[in-house]
Amino acid sequence: MRSVDLDVDLAVTVQRLFGSIRRLSPPGLSLTAASTLATLEREGAHRLTELAAKEGVTQPAMTQLVTRLERDALAQRVPDPQDGRVVLVEITQAGRDLLNHRRRARADKVNSLLAELPAADRRAIESALPALNRLADLIP
Numbered sequence: 001m002r003s004v005d006l007d008v009d010l011a012v013t014v015q016r017l018f019g020s021i022r023r024l025s026p027p028g029l030s031l032t033a034a035s036t037l038a039t040l041e042r043e044g045a046h047r048l049t050e051l052a053a054k055e056g057v058t059q060p061a062m063t064q065l066v067t068r069l070e071r072d073a074l075a076q077r078v079p080d081p082q083d084g085r086v087v088l089v090e091i092t093q094a095g096r097d098l099l100n101h102r103r104r105a106r107a108d109k110v111n112s113l114l115a116e117l118p119a120a121d122r123r124a125i126e127s128a129l130p131a132l133n134r135l136a137d138l139i140p
Helices: 003-024 032-041 049-055 059-071 093-114 119-138
Strands: 075-079 087-091
Touching: 003 093, 032 049, 032 059, 032 075, 032 087, 032 093, 049 059, 049 087, 059 075, 087 093
Parallel strands: none
Antiparallel strands: 075 087
């Protein structure tokens, strides 16, 4: 297979898989809200402008989202310890708990689907995970 075919096949497959996994998530949290919480969990507190850029939304949209996350006690605004004039957004324990619940619910569903695959396919997927994680780490 030519490299270009691999690139296209990988992009199409990841896109299909992403959409499918997204549909396995419990209802109640938008994709952007879940992604924002995951960013805060993984990378720590951020300024609103940084979050908006990372999530690909406008600053006013991120401000509204953070306000909703605060209302639901999933995130909170805190002063920047380096500069008290700056406000950071951080995930709360309730936000972490919700992400863990969503991940567990998706993982249970994925586990059921994996059980339907032949053992060789399951091993191939398991073998590919480290490389796919390294690829994901390269994406800004």
